[in-house]
Amino acid sequence: MVELTSNEENIVTDDGGRSAFFLRAGQIAVTVLCVLIAAEGITRVADLVFNDVPLIGLDEDSVLYMEHPYLYKVPQPSARFGKYEVNAHGFRGRDFKLPKPDGVFRILTLGGSSTWDSNVSGTDKTWSAQLEDRLNDARAEGDPKFEVVNGGVPGHNSAESVMNFVWRGLPIDPDAVIVYQGYNDYKANRFPGFRSDYSHFRTRDHTILRALSKKIRLIYHFRRFVTKKKPKTIQKQDAVTRPGIDAFTDNLRKIAVMARGRGIQPMFVTFAMPLTPENIERDRRKFRGLDKYLTTLTMTGAQDAHRRYNRSIVDLSSQLKVPYADADSAIPKNFEHFTDHTHFTDQGSAQMAKVLAEAVRSSLSYRLTQP
Numbered sequence: 001m002v003e004l005t006s007n008e009e010n011i012v013t014d015d016g017g018r019s020a021f022f023l024r025a026g027q028i029a030v031t032v033l034c035v036l037i038a039a040e041g042i043t044r045v046a047d048l049v050f051n052d053v054p055l056i057g058l059d060e061d062s063v064l065y066m067e068h069p070y071l072y073k074v075p076q077p078s079a080r081f082g083k084y085e086v087n088a089h090g091f092r093g094r095d096f097k098l099p100k101p102d103g104v105f106r107i108l109t110l111g112g113s114s115t116w117d118s119n120v121s122g123t124d125k126t127w128s129a130q131l132e133d134r135l136n137d138a139r140a141e142g143d144p145k146f147e148v149v150n151g152g153v154p155g156h157n158s159a160e161s162v163m164n165f166v167w168r169g170l171p172i173d174p175d176a177v178i179v180y181q182g183y184n185d186y187k188a189n190r191f192p193g194f195r196s197d198y199s200h201f202r203t204r205d206h207t208i209l210r211a212l213s214k215k216i217r218l219i220y221h222f223r224r225f226v227t228k229k230k231p232k233t234i235q236k237q238d239a240v241t242r243p244g245i246d247a248f249t250d251n252l253r254k255i256a257v258m259a260r261g262r263g264i265q266p267m268f269v270t271f272a273m274p275l276t277p278e279n280i281e282r283d284r285r286k287f288r289g290l291d292k293y294l295t296t297l298t299m300t301g302a303q304d305a306h307r308r309y310n311r312s313i314v315d316l317s318s319q320l321k322v323p324y325a326d327a328d329s330a331i332p333k334n335f336e337h338f339t340d341h342t343h344f345t346d347q348g349s350a351q352m353a354k355v356l357a358e359a360v361r362s363s364l365s366y367r368l369t370q371p
Contacts, residue, residue, distance in 0.1 A: 036218070043217045059220065060084075062213075065153075070163045072155050072202060085123045089172065092116055093123050093150045094132075100173045105144040105366045107131070108151050108174035110161045110255070112184045114271075115152025119343040126150055127344065130353035135360060144366060149174065157184040158251035159198045165255050170262065176364055177259050178356065179252060180327070182271025182313075183294075183342050186305040189244030190237045190296035196247040236298045240305045249312045256322050265364050268317050269356070270310040270328040272348075274338045275303050283335060290341040302341075323363030330355045 047059065063081040065073040079086040087095040100106055109115050109128045117126035124130075128150035135146040151169055153160070158181045165177065188194070188201040213220040256266040280287060280299060287299070294302055310328055317324040330351070331337055337348030344352060360366075 040216060040218045043221060047217060058215075059217070062220075068167075070167060071160055072153070074153060074164075074168065083122050090168065091149050091151060091172075093126060093129055096147050096149060096172070098172065103144050104147055105176070106147045106149060106172065106174045107176045107178060107360070108149050108165075108169050108172065109178045109180065110156075110165060110169065111152045111180040112156045113152065113154035114183070114342050114344070115180045116150065116154050117152070117344060117349055118154060119339040120346050120349050125346045125349055127349040127352040127356070128152075130350055131356050131360075134353050134357040138357070138361070146366075152180075155184065157181070157188060157198060158248050162251050162254050165258065170258075174264055175366065176265040176267065176360070177255065178267045178269060178325075179255055180269040180271065181248075181252070182306070182309050183273065185244070185248045185309065186240065186297060186302065187294055188247075189240040189305065190301070192234070194241070194243060196243065196250070198247070234295050236301065237296060238298050238300045238304065240297070240301065240308060245308055245312050248309060249316050252313070252316055253320065256320050266322050267359065267363065268313050268322055268324040270313050270324065270326050271306070272327045272331045272333075272338075272352070273306050273342055274333040274335065275306050275341065276333050279333065279335070286335060286338075287341045323359060325355050325359035327352055327355050 060081050061073075064076055064079045064084055064086060066076045068074045075086040075090050075092060077086060077090040078088050084092065086092055089096065089098065096106070109131075115128070117128070120126055124133075128148045132146055132148035135148070139146070149172060151164060153164060156164060158179075161179065161181055169177065188198045191201050193200040209219065209223055213223040252268060256268075259266040274286075290299075290302060297305060306328075313324060314326075316322070331348060332351070335345075337345055337351060339345050339348075
């Protein structure tokens, strides 16, 4: 009979302990993996039910947009998702040629989701497309062919429109630029730690996390949650600040000055919103998006921002002698023209196109010299 020495007993005991540890660790890992798979499945079902995102495949953001070193996001060239179509050059809407053909007067529109025109029924119903159609339908002898390129990107504020104009707008050789900006700038105005370049409001997370969020829906929503960079408590204010308005007007000024320096004609547009006391009282649910995303301002503060930012657009237009279109006054403030607090219906976009077509014809120089 062989007896174990004390050292041999320790070895057996240690081997047994290690085996139990790894077995337990493996069980925990499998359990965690199963929980994560289940959570991913539940998230995908929830996205299907509430956000109309397919169970298998990518969501709207992952399909339509891509990363950019200087911008919040930009459209992915040739992307398609539902009613949204991005052309080969990375702009929503009809394709166009580069270099620009002779006899073409090209207009670039800049702004956020209200320029991208998120809620209309299709590409041809965006106000940029309808503006192009109206201008071409009314062409007189000597007029060029008009092209209107939709440079709007959902979420872009005026600071991002400056960079969008520089890095994506100038290379397409526009003859005129229409800037439709407002609501997205209200968000940064009262956000803690204000900086005029809005760097206090935008954040970028780790590249790996961003990459994974394009494939794993659970990480996508986690990333959106953690990158909002919102303090635990934000006190809503009833009025915007002067430095925020000054930053906004300075961004518009930069676009106008750069445009004119390149021989491009700028035009500003007042921002249209149905922010009337009657609408707020009667259709409060239409303003749920404003309550959700405009975290630093009360409804009174949103109305204050709307008035003062539009006033700054008119004042800057007068100062720089830049033509402007008063869309806010011209578009009826009802929910036949708006789907919510800021986005147009098809009818609203048609009215916007009408207002801008009249402003273009009366304010911009586009006649071609005949040979």
